[in-house]
Amino acid sequence: MSAAQETLERQDQLQGIGCSRKRKEDPRFIQGRGLYVDDVKLPGMLFGALVRSPFAHARVVSINKEKALALPGVHAVVTAEDLKPLGLHWMPTLAGDTQAVLADEKVCFQQQEVAMVVADDRYIAADGAELVEVEYEALPALVDPHKAMDADAPIIREDLVGKDEAGQGKRTHDNHIFTWDVGDKDGTHRAFDNAEVTVREEILNPRVHPSPLETCGCVASFDKVKGDLTVYITSQAPHIVRTVVTLLSGIPESKVRIISPDIGGGFGNKVGIYPGYVAAIVASIVLGRPVKWIENRIDNLSTTAFARDYHGVGELAADKDGRIKALRFYALADHGAFNAHAQPTKWPAGLFSICTGSYDIPVAYARVDGVYTNKAPGGVAYRCSFRVTEAVYLIERMIDVLAQKLDIDKAEIRRRNFIKAEQFPYQSALGWEYDSGNYLPALEKVLEAVDYEGLRREQAEKRARGELMGIGICTFTEIVGAGPSKACDVLGVGMFDSCEIRVHPTGSAIARMGTITQGQGHQTTYAQIIASELGLSSDDIQIEEGDTDTAPYGLGTYGSRSTPVGGAATAMAARSIRAKAQKIAAHLLEVSPEDIEWDVDRFQVKGNPEAAKTMKEVAWAAYNNVPEGMEMGLESVNYYDPPNFTYPFGIYVCVVDIDRHTGETTIRRFYALDDCGTRINPMIIDGQIHGGLNEAFAVAMGQLISFDEDGNLQGNTLMDYFIPTFVETPHWETDYTVTPSPHHPLGAKGVAESPHVGGIPCFSNAIVDAFAHKGVTHLDMPHTAYKLWKTIRQLSLDT
Amino acid sequence: MKVTLNKVFPLDGSVEDAWQILKDIEAVAGCMPGAEITDTIDEHNYKGNVKVKIGPMNVAFHGDITVQDIDAGERQIHLIAKGQDSKGSSSASMDLVARVRESESSASELAGDAGVTVNGKLANFGGRMMTQVSDQILGQFADNFSSKLATSTASGESDEPVAKPEVKQINGLKFAWDALVGWIKSFFSRKA
């Protein structure tokens, strides 16, 4: 066999970067051996059930625990009164606000946590919760964010009255949280004044919920003797949880152990710190016994982490040829009763300023106002980076609006406005430096693949017959991998991430990470990175995450930051190990380090490949035969602070047919080309894209958390809240190009969120396109059969 | 979740007889399907229950009834009833203005303006049936009221109407709450 073949074979054996190897985590999952929080059962464990408010806004007049406490098996009923002496009745949010752990004198949203009943098991706890008598005095509820800053609006946060800021800068009304703006305001206004053509559209991103199949929960266990607190918790950021627990409780961080075991999906729902966690922890500290709290689905949809609720206004200024001259976006952000928005501290509107998208726009201005309403707190990034879905939705809808106004083809107008390949790194008008991209060839590839011209011809014929067919295009740029610590921190902790690798004497290895997988397959992809960097088989590399006692500090997994930040840390840690290994190899081969070169899994003497030491051999030597003065062992830890975000992009096309008699939509075709730079495991990437597209489908076509005028939730079970089944879900076609990130050690960019961020506007663009010939420029989500039929009816297209 | 209803019901008895019943809060309460006054705090404030058990469904509200106004001149009463269900998971309130007056088409008539508000679990899962439900409750209230009026006004057919309120109250309950419960049920039920 030739040397080249032999090298390739050795490469294949590693199952490293670029290989669609099977997932290392699967064997336990397919045999029912996963360990999720609700699977944890500790000796003497009690169960906590929350008493929740039936009102969206009310004073708590009195709480009577007697009947509940009298129930056999009930150990405690915890209320704000019990937490006050400990200073734990309020807690900090990730957005600089504070949130009531248990209702302190008033409730500000329906289902707000009022008390926790702790009992022997979940059955008794549920019975006990019903026996807690709470007397409320109802107050007028504020549901519509547009009315939040009215002079006569009910004041939601009496604790903030008189304070002119709520952790995010100046506020101008008791229900106002912040005003955030960016860009050249005057320059943008001038550009609009002088524009040949302008378009304006009001565009809503409705309130939705990530609703992972596993709800939130925890098992808190305080050891009174040792003074140690251990918490098993559904968290996408266990290290931040530990820091917050320490800040709250005063227990030294060294005595707090947070364990995120297997997580049944996160999608942003499991970034925040919720009252149920804190109540369970306090109960465990007070009772000295483990306490479990698990949400039911109604609690989950009603209270922990909604997403979006961005009420936007998009404006574009352009010339007659459709070249965009300026962008002006505004959004009113409904943050609910407490500002528990998931965000890097300095970014009250997250990364909304990515809203110039894939287009070369000379001047832009964006502004977001956050307000309180009597709804559950949150504003999390539902399978996206902070507010990126909202931003991308606005620009991708608006460019279609502009195309329709000028009667320019929706693919052509994108060609005319794309940032060109030679413009990268590109400075956007709103302050970002796009690291890399190559949009035009990707667009042409997709248009050819779907026969775009043919589709448009078919659409014309169908329209002539009165049928409704829509073609949606979305050419989006994401911003992921938060982030450079100079720009991003959480509660003051920079948003780096970390990896610690130890190579064992016999050449297997363990790596521990600051991130935590929730289905992304970290145990596989990180192992593949190390395999390629160290020349050890990924089969022999074990990845551990989620235990703050063993893993190095990291900021966790959300905002597609694992590969861009954690993956980079992994590569850097592996490289420093290889550097040391090279010295050991040189020592073993009795040459100088400069005289040897790396070849897949071994060091060989330049010009004499026969003289070689494999990494396995070097690993053994690292524990018994190292050069004079060198430390023994072969391990390294790296804390990676990325120099920039990464900017994955995608080109999506969606084709829909709408039944004009029922309003039902059929997704005939969805073609998704993604460019996430270097592809570590194509099989996993495809899986992530399928899943992200399906969540985009859910958001665009059906998901909605709605309220009546008194703030009563409507449809907060899976009977109404739309999670597509096998039957509704369309078939997905995937494709890719590769434009590596210039600053990432592997050139990788992160991918899991692109299909959600890019998919949502693609569905909406297809739906609106079906009505474009009738002058429709925008329809708000969700595009249910009911709402589409109403449009059909208005346009009398059903006859 | 709030619905407002304005209803007029024909009555057999005279306006004066009808007013005698209307101004008697306990009698009026007796006309509310499933309602009872549990204690009288003073002439304007009462405590009461509304119990409903229909199909597999149980709802029990306990709360306060406040007489805002009894206007003998207008022959009009204004009641506010506020209650929470025994589990604290729902609440309901009714603001009722009822008056009796002359009528061309009948001996007299009962006119009611009601605002009904529901919050909590009932609003989450049953809110959108409130109009029908309140409508039926008010209608049943009127039926019971006219039955009471019929029994109170001495006449030969006194034995027949005596049974009437009984029957009607049960049916009233059934009809009124069927709609709501069926709806709530349809939310959760798949198949039996």
Add this chain to the structure above:
Amino acid sequence: MIPPSFEYHAPGSVDDAVALLSQYGDEAKILAGGHSLLPMMKLRFAEPEHLVDINNIGSLKGIREENGEIVIGSMTSENDLINSALLQEKCPMLPEAAKLIADPQVRNRGTIGGDISHGDPGNDHPALMLALDAKFILVGSNGSREVLAIDFFLGTFFTALETDEIMTEIRIAPQPAGTGASYHKLKRKTGDYATAAAAAVIGISGDSCRSARIALTNLGATALRATDAEAVLVGQAITDALIEQAAAKVMEICDPPEDLRGDVEYKTHMGGEMTRRAIRDAIKRAGGN
């Protein structure tokens, strides 16, 4: 979501079940498939003190033919309806409609008798029973009686069943030759209730309509029989215009509550549209065109 405590009874015969129902009256509820009752109990909307589980009564299960009539035991599951060769041959609308109910797991537990007995206008079998002109056998402490589907549904969640009665059988007369049946259901997603649904059983001779029965799901306080729409069709040559008239008549009797599935206008129009589709299919199957 934890159900409240109750006493559990699992009688082995209809007589024992009826005895328990008469003994506990209002405090007892029948547990059939449980996919209506248990979720309600988890929400603590329902708190029966006694559950009478009739799943162990073998005589209530199965599908057979008896002097020309199709006889379906009330505890026959949806999946048994779907897989019944007899129904597929003699009453195909029933297995077809059953496939549109809930999902495979739920159809293993859910029973036709339970679906009917709840008198929930959102359930699918009531309209199917009206369209098939079915009879129900009800057994109580006073013995057994037969009630026509048309006389059974009295209000939302309110049926002719007395508290001590159990539905034991559903009886369906054979359809004469030249009859076709079809059920069209519009729903938001798998497992959802109908936004609107229509069942049509149409008999034709030549190109004219000999007989017609049309019934609607979730468009009123009960399943609705659309007799006026039927009258439009019977004795007439079937034309698109005639079907339009029938659909218009159907829309006149729709009185659905507004909910997240749609407002009154949408549901009413969908009642019309489902009717059009059901009639057209029924006619095709009757051998017309």
Add this chain to the structure above:
Amino acid sequence: MAKTQVSFNVNGQDVDVLVEPRELLIHVLREQLRLTGSHIGCETSHCGACTVDINGQSVKSCTLLAVQAQGARVITVEGLAAGGELHPVQQAFMDEHGLQCGFCTPGMLVRGYRLLQENPNPSEEEIRMGMAGNLCRCTGYQNIVKSIQAAAAAMNADAGNQAE
């Protein structure tokens, strides 16, 4: 509330448990028998994460009382592999990347296992209809469909070999 004894067979083993009549089978399986493979996702019988096989039928165990399992043969995900051999459905989910977070997977596997006995050669549409009672938030279903198809192929090949 008085507890009653319930006896049934789980994954080939006879078990006796003491339960309140109101206890749901999913809780008894997970907490008394420590078979934590089956999960709780929605509690209103929509998501299928709690799916187990009872007397040869797929059932949502969050909507079944434990007392109703008296005398039943119950199979959970823990019982699919036989003699240290993964069931073809399990193998196929691993080969075709039919799972991500793994939370819905046990319900998917147990349902898929039964589906392939009800219909050994399902079309894609039959698979999608047959699996419609199980929700997944991660995979977009496409690879689960592939997994079921691959399992069907493997099982049919197996059956073929045995026939020869």
